[in-house]
């Protein structure tokens with residue numbers, strides 16, 4: 859069985875294609891720096907992402923407010939968190955950076971607003 863996988867490093871615009879052995883984390887080729895080596899090992903062991911989405915806002919000048927996680931979260935929790943966000947709504951006004959949900963699904967990450975939405979008149 860082939861234990862090799864290819865990971866695109868997203869830490870800088872170069873976007874190195876790194877080949878890594880999934881079993882022993884041996885870097886086969888492609889990483890141009892230490893940060894990329896660390897990134898590709900983490901991608902194999904515990905891949906994480908910043909999640910961005912929108913939720914409903916009541917009585918606001920807009921119907922939706924954009925939100926994101928304030929820390930990367932495990933990739934395998936993205937779907938469950940999106941399901942929670944679909945059922946979540948907040949009341950206007952909301953300030954950019956305001957915490958909407960703390961420690962979502964015990965990830966240690968908060969859902970925060972990424973824009974300000976004022977109350978409608």
Ligand code: SF4
Pocket residue numbers: 867868869870871872873874888889890891892893894895
């Ligand atoms: S490995 Fe280093 S040089 Fe390559 S994309 Fe990642 S951060 Fe950039």
